[in-house]
Amino acid sequence: ARLAACHQVTLIARRSLVVRAIRDQGIELTSPQGQVTRHAVAVTDDPLSVGPQDAVVLCVKAYALPGVLGTVSQLTGPRTAIVPVLNGVPWWFLYGRPKLAGGERLAALDVDGGLAAAIPFAQVIGGVTYVAVERTGIGRIHHVRGGDCMFGEPGAGGGARSRAGRLSAAEIALAFRAGGLEGDAVEDIRAHVWTKLLGNAAFNPLSVLTGATQEAICADLPVCALARRMMMETQAVGERLGIAPVMSIEARIEAAAAIGAFRTSMLQDHLAGQQLELAAMLGAVIELAERLAVEVPTLRMVHALADLRGRSHGD
Ligand SMILES: NC(=O)C1=CN([C@@H]2O[C@H](COP(=O)(O)OP(=O)(O)OC[C@H]3O[C@@H](n4cnc5c(N)ncnc54)[C@H](OP(=O)(O)O)[C@@H]3O)[C@@H](O)[C@H]2O)C=CC1
Ligand SMILES: CC(C)(CO)C(=O)C(=O)O
Numbered sequence: 001a002r003l004a005a006c007h008q009v010t011l012i013a014r015r016s017l018v019v020r021a022i023r024d025q026g027i028e029l030t031s032p033q034g035q036v037t038r039h040a041v042a043v044t045d046d047p048l049s050v051g052p053q054d055a056v057v058l059c060v061k062a063y064a065l066p067g068v069l070g071t072v073s074q075l076t077g078p079r080t081a082i083v084p085v086l087n088g089v090p091w092w093f094l095y096g097r098p099k100l101a102g103g104e105r106l107a108a109l110d111v112d113g114g115l116a117a118a119i120p121f122a123q124v125i126g127g128v129t130y131v132a133v134e135r136t137g138i139g140r141i142h143h144v145r146g147g148d149c150m151f152g153e154p155g156a157g158g159g160a161r162s163r164a165g166r167l168s169a170a171e172i173a174l175a176f177r178a179g180g181l182e183g184d185a186v187e188d189i190r191a192h193v194w195t196k197l198l199g200n201a202a203f204n205p206l207s208v209l210t211g212a213t214q215e216a217i218c219a220d221l222p223v224c225a226l227a228r229r230m231m232m233e234t235q236a237v238g239e240r241l242g243i244a245p246v247m248s249i250e251a252r253i254e255a256a257a258a259i260g261a262f263r264t265s266m267l268q269d270h271l272a273g274q275q276l277e278l279a280a281m282l283g284a285v286i287e288l289a290e291r292l293a294v295e296v297p298t299l300r301m302v303h304a305l306a307d308l309r310g311r312s313h314g315d
Helices: 015-024 061-075 114-118 169-178 188-208 212-218 222-239 247-260 265-271 277-290 299-309
Strands: 011-012 029-030 036-039 042-043 055-058 081-084 126-129 132-137 140-145 148-152 181-186
Touching: 015 042, 029 277, 055 061, 055 265, 061 114, 061 277, 081 126, 148 169, 148 188, 169 181, 188 212, 188 222, 188 265, 188 277, 212 222, 212 247, 212 265, 222 247, 222 277, 222 299, 277 299
Parallel strands: 011 042, 029 140, 055 081, 148 181
Antiparallel strands: 029 036, 126 148, 132 140
8 A cells, every 4th residue: 555655556366355345445554643544556356467567575474375376477577576575484595595404495385396486586585574564354454563674685695786677675675665664675684584583483373372462472571481482492593594683682572572562463363263374484494493403492392382273273
């Protein structure tokens, strides 16, 4: 909705009900100040009618990515920037760095290599977002807090500079800023992915197990100690990959607490009876830990509990 205010944007939805509602009423956005704004946005469930784009922003859950590959290919030409803005370890994380963990493909994310085959790595711009939102209805978004969005080139040399023929990370960041969002181009997108992951790998599954908000988890000493232990294990895996997070664990906990009484996206999914994004936020970290011989007993335990909780919904 924000991008559509100053760029030509088309939302791709999969349900005709959603297309009709957004076409008729636009997107209703509630801001932290309680203001309600309506944004007219082009929307379709027919990506072929839209054709190749300058940029395709992927904002489905990680487990839904294989299901959108056909759509992505219809929106992609040789000069399209593909910008996944998802939580967790992205499927592209080891591409271009095959020596980091004995191979590029992460089975937890891309079981048969379909994602890597369909989305050319050279066209990927890494994205991270701290924006906290809840979907309150069809075409209705409640923006709770934040936040920063970072973009960076994961390919050779990294950095945020322009890449021949397609939009660069810096241009995507600029496009977000023009829409009133906080967009920054960063040199080392992997460090930012891992910093965000430190929080999500801990708080998201713990929120599902406890039903608590991030603020409540941070205020509860024993549960916050458990979150800190999970973050330390996640950081240890990152260190073995040569990744230095851009903030300390304590600063990451403070940033999570500052979001306030917000239900994490995973708790929202659980309450709505949806699949949990555990493979991207925990499964891939555990897979990397195995490959790098790092002990992650707390991550394993919480993963097993949250997985069972997710599958036992309503039991
Ligand atoms: N929510 C938050 O506060 C934050 C979320 N994130 C991350 O952002 C990513 C997106 O999460 P979030 O926005 O919460 O997710 P939501 O579940 O709110 O939205 C995902 C959307 O993807 C759509 N979708 C799924 N499959 C397809 C398909 N085949 N074709 C078209 N559309 C499809 C769904 O459509 P439908 O309506 O039909 O189901 C839904 O509208 C996740 O990785 C999440 O972890 C990151 C930071 C904060
Ligand atoms: C908590 C939050 C909004 C942190 O930015 C998040 O990433 C999530 O809910 O998955």
